[in-house]
Amino acid sequence: MKRIDVGNHGFQSVQELREKVGTPHEAVVKKNVGIVDDKARYFIAQSPMVMIATSNEKGQCDTSPRGDHLGFVHVANQKQLVIPERPGNRRVDTxxxxxxxxxxxxxxxIPGMKEVLRVNGQATVIYGHEVLxxxxxxxxxxxxxxxxxxxxxxxHCPRALKFSGIWEPQSWPSKDSLPSAAEIFKAHLAINSSVSSK
Incomplete structure (x- = not known):
């Protein structure tokens, strides 16, 4: 496997990066608020899916999807929301x-909507609380x-979902041309079996 060698083609500082890409418009910065207001609350109430990005103490990252009925994420107030953790495969990476x-x-x-809502904060895993x-x-x-x-x-602006055509069925690949989840699962088990046997 030939690896990509970026050599001196990688940025070394935020300042260097900013000199290349410029600075965002003032409105793009000011759209960021520290609460879940009524508009954001309604967006969350219409969302059947949220992606959760986390990392461990070493900075190793993971992104996990959570899908459920509309509004499955409970907005308790402007500063707190609760995501259910229903029984699954017990990996509990997140x-x-x-x-x-x-x-x-x-x-x-939200299906069909090209904008997405981003929320960042600090989380606690809870159990036995009445909010559940x-x-x-x-x-x-x-x-x-x-x-x-x-x-x-x-x-977040619609650029990514618009250009990807993710909500447009005519842009979707044929399912027959794609490997199934079972095929991918078995292939990865085989890779690990091969490595562990050496």
């Missing part, structure tokens, strides 16, 4: 990262939840 490093980044999506009852689904209260103390909230 939860383990939060235990080591509470900083999280959230990306809320508000996240009940089919008569079951999630055993765990992620409480996020909001530090930043802002709308």
């Amino acid at each position: 939860l383990c990262n939060i235990m080591e490093n509470p900083h999280v980044g959230l990306l809320f999506l 009852e508000k996240l009940e689904l089919n008569g079951k209260v999630p055993p765990l939840g992620i409480l996020v103390e909001v530090e930043e909230c802002f709308i």
Whole structure:
């Protein structure tokens, strides 16, 4: 495998980067607020999916999707929201990262809408609290939840989702041309088996 050698083609400082890309418009900076206002609350209420970005104490990053019914993320107030952690495969990568490093980044999506809502803050993994009852689904209260103390909230421009055509069925690849999740899963197990046997 031939690796890419960037040599002296990588930026060495933020100042050097800024000299290359310039500075953002004042409005782009000022759109960032420290609360979940009524408009953002409504956006979250219409979102069936949020991406959660975390990293561990070493800075190793992970992004995990969470999908559920519309408005499954509970906005408790302008500074706090709660994400249900329903039973899954028990890897709990996101939860383990939060235990080591509470900083999280959230990306809320609404099907068909090209803008996304970004929320950043600090998280705590909670259990047994009465707020989890508000996240009940089919008569079951999630055993765990992620409480996020909001530090930043802002709308993100539509450029990425617009250019990707992600909501346009005519741009989607044929499912027959794609490897299935099972095929990818088996291939990765084979890679690890090959490495561990050496």
